[in-house]
Amino acid sequence: MAASFDSFTLLHVPRDQNERVDLLAKLASTRRRGLQQSVIHENLSAPTIDKPEIQHNERRETWMDPIIEYLKYGKLPDDSAGSLKIQKEAPKYTLIEQHLYRRGFSYPFLRCVDNDEALYVIQEIHEGICGTHIEGRALAGKIAQAGCYWPTLKTNCMDYVKRCDRCQRFADVHQAPPEQLHVMASPWPFHKWGIDIFGPFPMAPGQVKFLMVVVDYFTKWIEAEPMSTITAERVKRFIWKKIVCCFGLPTEIVSDNGTQFASSITAKFCQDLHIRQSFTSVEHPQANGQAKAPNRVILRGLRRRFEEAKGRWVEELPQVLWSYHTTPHSTTGETPFRLTYGSEAMIPVEIGEPSPRTTLFETAANEEELRINLDLLQEVREIAHIKEYAPKARVARKYGQRVIHRDFEVKDLVLRKITLGAKKNKLTPKWEGPFRITGRVGKGAYRLEHLDG
Template sequence: MDKIIKYLSTGELPSERHEARNLPVKTARYALVEGILYKKSFSLPYLRCLRPSESLYALQEVHEGICGQHLEGRMLAQKILRQGYYWPTMQKDAIEFTRRCDQCQKFAPLSHTPVAPLTSIVSPIPFAIWGMDLLGPFPMASGQRRFVIVAIDYFTKWTEAESLATITLAKCEDFFWKNIICPFGVPRALVVDNGKQFDNSNFRTFCSNLSIDLRFTSVAHPQSNGQTENMNRGILQGLKKKLNEAKGAWVDELPKVLWAYRTTPHSVTGETPYSLCYGTEAMLLVEI
């Protein structure tokens, strides 16, 4: 990095012939702006090049910081890249960093579901189709909260979640109204399981009055609400990795898990839910 900076600032070539011949070609991919080295990119803005001490801080903050999600190596490198940072060995370093993380090794996800054909539920526009589900019981938290209600938009993958003390029809309706309808508008359809809090005349009437198409997953095939099930696994894994540090205060960790998910590129869209929702990337603590 120092040789590139020196060549870009002074035009001085190394004395070694082979290195002197290759350096101008190599530095063509870089730019020096006010003494700071940036890597040029075809699809992204200039990426700031980090030194080893800076790259270690970036790995630590994005992986296990306040809003870290303990991402696996490749996703960790991709998230740092999208935040505008680069160093030549970032993917290799990210993979090695996650392999040394105790929380990632203890709570790595294991899939026991046999491979089966998937049926996509296509959403034509953002916030048109949502999936909603319940998680728990968790260890008792403040306010006797033991459950989490989760909703995910099928287009942007934006996720909302809230902790609950009890599961009732009124609480489900209140969550849906407050967290989905008020900020994002009335959806065209809602996909839920066959739990009694959803499969009852009152909730059907609630959706019918708003002209929402209420769709139920098959009792024998809950994977038909796959996006919500995948989100549930993500929240569970995030909470498990944070719980050991928070000593059981999972309610306090829930917003951080959601933030990490919203600012991480999704494997399906290739974009972060935050960017698809707001049209720009969120500023993370690593950028401050």
């Protein structure tokens, strides 16, 4: 047969691409003898003709039915209270082309809608083409201006906004405090210390450029030491030398969440000495304001003592601390030196311009007076403590007037405010989450976890 052609080409077609020829081959092999016509079989999964069907929709009762029944047929509910209510409310409504309307103030007639229609209206106006996720009352007012009404209009709008995910994520941060102001005070001297790292400063001899500062919450006494590096080991040695060896073991040390303070080395050191570590919240560093305040005092004193030779700040540091220790504190009314040692320190001006205690000095009488001062020191400290606590209590009472309590329960889903450092731009949401509450820490704090654990 090939000899009958000048040229030809053979093409191989896969079976799955040659369905029609494959079907003809199967029909030829299955055809009975004597039958000259072929029948193509096809399985139909749906009817080929349309049949009339009946759909059963059960009509649900709506809040409009009793009013429509009364306006159309004068029918009233069986109970007397319901009848009186319908008779009182019916004059506010009218039927126009079989639709119920309410006489309104913002619009002559407001069309009454049922629950399903109300949900559509809320969704369309709140987040539809012309929606901008407006708040609850504004949403209710806009719906009324659009000519729609139902009895729970405002309540439904408020609830819908509260459940709107976008509205919650971009909601304004609450300015009213959720919890009472908790006053941080020390019951006796050297009970509680605040520690902080200050710097960097201009490089000084010894390659020092940082300053580690601790302050006693009761006496306001400050200890500081310049450092070249800030490591957990340096923090450990500083606490031992400046606090433990000078004033005894403290009960509590307050710090921020710096790696030097939260490291395992510092934690084990404090645990061995039974010192409780308290860390301030990242979102609320003011909780360690007692340690931050001396930083401003030291910085202001150093700036004013030199101008050009910035590297001399290490040499000037003792004078700045001495000035602070011998100056009456604004909250206690006493100098940190007197609250610590029981008597006022002798300062250079009392030598340059003799004071009574220098001109009338007698060794025996001075010894006796110093002992008397130590006996009276406890009373001086108590008065200083009251002077410090009284203004804090007044501030706490005034602060409490603005408090709007927001309590949550375990397993509640909440959103968390995004920190300033995590915000990327002006369009970034203000809240993140949701998170699940796993426990109460106390004083308005909770433990959270992601929904996936």
